[in-house]
Amino acid sequence: MDYDTYGSTAVELAIDLANADRDAGPDWATAFLRAHDEWFSPGSVLDLSPDETGQAATTADLVRAVAVAQSEGEVMDRLNALLALAHPKPYATDHDGALHLHYARPDAPLLEQLTTTVAMGLSQVVVQHGWQRIGVCSAEGCDDVYVDTSRNASRRYCSNTCASRSTVAAYRARRKA
Numbered sequence: 001m002d003y004d005t006y007g008s009t010a011v012e013l014a015i016d017l018a019n020a021d022r023d024a025g026p027d028w029a030t031a032f033l034r035a036h037d038e039w040f041s042p043g044s045v046l047d048l049s050p051d052e053t054g055q056a057a058t059t060a061d062l063v064r065a066v067a068v069a070q071s072e073g074e075v076m077d078r079l080n081a082l083l084a085l086a087h088p089k090p091y092a093t094d095h096d097g098a099l100h101l102h103y104a105r106p107d108a109p110l111l112e113q114l115t116t117t118v119a120m121g122l123s124q125v126v127v128q129h130g131w132q133r134i135g136v137c138s139a140e141g142c143d144d145v146y147v148d149t150s151r152n153a154s155r156r157y158c159s160n161t162c163a164s165r166s167t168v169a170a171y172r173a174r175r176k177a
């Protein structure tokens with residue numbers, strides 16, 4: 001599957017945001033932003049106010065809501081709620097050495113950069129590759145979301161760790177039976 005189009009890899013930021021550990025307390029957003037600083041304009045202040053942190057959590061919840069949706073209608077409603085938070089303004093840049101497009105204007109406030117990149121990245125992938133490509137891990141005790149980039153759309157787990165953990169558990173269950 002080819003993400004090498006406008007909109008491509010920004011879906012990874014959406015997935016990571018949905019999976020961010022918010023139990024860590026109100027600083028979760030700052031920790032997330034620092035760990036993903038390559039997505040924001042150079043020089044952006046990687047801090048959010050408490051109110052903005054709440055809005056980032058809403059964005060994360062909407063990404064998760066898309067991942068757990070059971071129908072195209074549900075996906076559409078949730079994507080549109082997410083897109084309503086976005087202020088896209090395509091912008092060409094070569095800050096990392098390769099010419100590419102960003103969704104948010106470079107001088108946008110950080111929350112706007114985050115929301116816009118997440119909303120547009122996720123929407124592009126859903127529209128181009130199908131909403132079933134965004135899912136929730138099937139492993140017991142894990143509810144991380146993922147984007148399925150496998151050729152035949154067969155992914156069920158967020159990570160190799162969860163996949164092998166589940167294989168072992170299924171094997172043990174079969175032996176018990």
Ligand SMILES: [Zn+2]
Binds near residue numbers: 038096
């Ligand atoms: Zn960039």
Ligand SMILES: [Zn+2]
Binds near residue numbers: 138139157158159162
């Ligand atoms: Zn998992």
